Amino acid sequence: MAATTARTTATTSSAALGEDDELPALSNAEILRYSRHLILPDVGLGGQRRLKAARVLLVGAGGLGSPLALYLAAAGVGQLGLVDFDVVDVTNLHRQVLHGTRDVGRPKLESARDRIADVNPHVELTTYETRLTSANALEIVGDYDLVVDGTDNFPTRYLVNDACVLLGKPNVYGSIFRFEGQASVFATEEGPCYRCLFPEPPPAGLVPSCAEGGVLGVLPGLVGTIQATEAVKLILGAGDPLVGRLLLIDALRMQFRTVKVRKNPACPACGTREIRELIDYEQFCGVGAEPEGAALAELTPAELAARQARGDDLDLIDVREPHEWEIARIPGARLVPLATVPEAMSTIDSGRDAVVYCKGGTRSARAVRQLQAAGFRRVWNLAGGITRWSDEVDPTVPKY
Amino acid sequence: MSVTLNLPTVLAKLAGGQRSLEAEGATVGDLVSDVAARFPELAPRLRGSDGSPYPYVTFYLNDDDIRLSGGFGAPVRDGDEVIIVPAIAGG
Numbered sequence: 379m380a381a382t383t384a385r386t387t388a389t390t391s392s393a394a395l396g397e398d399d400e401l402p403a404l405s406n407a408e409i410l411r412y413s414r415h416l417i418l419p420d421v422g423l424g425g426q427r428r429l430k431a432a433r434v435l436l437v438g439a440g441g442l443g444s445p446l447a448l449y450l451a452a453a454g455v456g457q458l459g460l461v462d463f464d465v466v467d468v469t470n471l472h473r474q475v476l477h478g479t480r481d482v483g484r485p486k487l488e489s490a491r492d493r494i495a496d497v498n499p500h501v502e503l504t505t506y507e508t509r510l511t512s513a514n515a516l517e518i519v520g521d522y523d524l525v526v527d528g529t530d531n532f533p534t535r536y537l538v539n540d541a542c543v544l545l546g547k548p549n550v551y552g553s554i555f556r557f558e559g560q561a562s563v564f565a566t567e568e569g570p571c572y573r574c575l576f577p578e579p580p581p582a583g584l585v586p587s588c589a590e591g592g593v594l595g596v597l598p599g600l601v602g603t604i605q606a607t608e609a610v611k612l613i614l615g616a617g618d619p620l621v622g623r624l625l626l627i628d629a630l631r632m633q634f635r636t637v638k639v640r641k642n643p644a645c646p647a648c649g650t651r652e653i654r655e656l657i658d659y660e661q662f663c664g665v666g667a668e669p670e671g672a673a674l675a676e677l678t679p680a681e682l683a684a685r686q687a688r689g690d691d692l693d694l695i696d697v698r699e700p701h702e703w704e705i706a707r708i709p710g711a712r713l714v715p716l717a718t719v720p721e722a723m724s725t726i727d728s729g730r731d732a733v734v735y736c737k738g739g740t741r742s743a744r745a746v747r748q749l750q751a752a753g754f755r756r757v758w759n760l761a762g763g764i765t766r767w768s769d770e771v772d773p774t775v776p777k778y
Numbered sequence: 779m780s781v782t783l784n785l786p787t788v789l790a791k792l793a794g795g796q797r798s799l800e801a802e803g804a805t806v807g808d809l810v811s812d813v814a815a816r817f818p819e820l821a822p823r824l825r826g827s828d829g830s831p832y833p834y835v836t837f838y839l840n841d842d843d844i845r846l847s848g849g850f851g852a853p854v855r856d857g858d859e860v861i862i863v864p865a866i867a868g869g
Binding site for chain 2: 553593639
């Protein structure tokens with residue numbers, strides 16, 4: 379774990395949320411900067427000092443983490459922790475407004491540090507260039523007053539939840555998919571936790587990621603600012619936080635509604651408390667488990683290109699969606715979207731070699747397994763999909 | 779009894795693109811069976827092969843989680859509303 383702390387202000391505080399007389403004072407420069415907060419009755423000088431004393435951990439510097447980091451820094455949260463291990467990719471930029479075009483290829487934590495220092499030099503930023511794991515989560519989370527979950531996968535969401543429950547730290551939750559979002563506040567003393575809402579994760583691969591299923595670029599802005607609002611409210615002790623309520627956001631219909639989340643007495647995390655330590659969350663979520671059945675036969679893009687050049691008789695099957703087919707395709711392929719593979723089996727000649735591809739190789743692996751289960755033997759998965767094809771064989775094929 | 783079932787977009791495509799469905803039955807389980815019969819592709823996304831709800835798809839009856847009020851056995855009345863909320867993880 380590499381933790382790096384930048385002190386960009388002369389005045390720093392290690393005070394936890396506490397009595398007003400324990401709170402750090404504001405410099406004249408801070409008083410001027412936060413003047414619109416200071417004249418706001420529910421914030422005022424005391425509230426702004428609470429924000430300065432607050433220590434907030436952001437898990438993820440991506441879609442949700444971007445507005446979170448920007449707004450919490452701008453609001454004057456004194457100590458921000460940021461956990462991420464990714465580098466900026468150009469496909470991040472339609473939603474991850476913490477990073478810019480010139481940052482492509484840089485670690486996200488580096489561009490985040492530059493941006494946050496510009497937004498508010500009074501913020502003390504600690505960066506953790508690591509994946510949050512069962513081995514480091516309690517140590518990292520333990521240094522903060524509350525956690526904001528901006529992760530993009532189920533294992534880390536359950537990890538963040540359990541770490542927060544074990545340590546008694548509120549978990550400000552947000553999640554997005556395509557045009558819809560969810561937000562809530564979990565793991566407060568009296569409130570429910572993420573496991574009360576979803577006791578177990580879906581099987582790995584059932585719910586597509588944003589990389590597979592797409593996401594509206596402004597949606598994490600919408601949901602992330604709701605999380606930032608809840609974090610600020612928790613620090614201030616103002617208003618009614620989303621404790622015991624799940625906010626459902628539908629950007630297409632532009633409908634917001636809340637449903638109740640009750641603390642489940644049988645919840646192994648916050649109810650019976652039988653979870654006393656962090657577990658293996660990859661295993662809990664079925665990630666990385668070896669699929670059952672025969673080994674998956676793979677072909678690299680270079681091998682496919684060589685076979686095509688030789689004039690081999692191949693059935694090249696693209697299992698992506700029609701809108702992806704419109705963006706790019708490999709010459710000679712035919713489109714059979716994954717959901718239609720079962721009904722398309724009658725069109726596949728089991729005596730002929732078939733090569734299946736998708737964008738990155740995950741969906742096509744699923745199709746290959748379906749075909750293998752149905753008795754097809756001469757079927758290969760294109761390793762890395764059309765993305766690797768573009769990288770290694772034909773760069774004129776656009777990547778998306 | 780006629781009850782409105784609200785689906786998220788990701789499941790609506792398995793119900794002919796409809797976000798809201800009218801369903802008949804005396805319990806939430808009945809409603810799910812009714813909808814599952816009409817939309818076979820939707821069925822496995824709502825309940826397991828043994829007919830029980832999944833831990834990663836939460837059903838709300840008039841804004842309350844049915845897990846704490848009888849699960850699929852929770853009784854429904856005319857005009858009730860059920861919201862189906864699957865777990866998502868994007869960020």
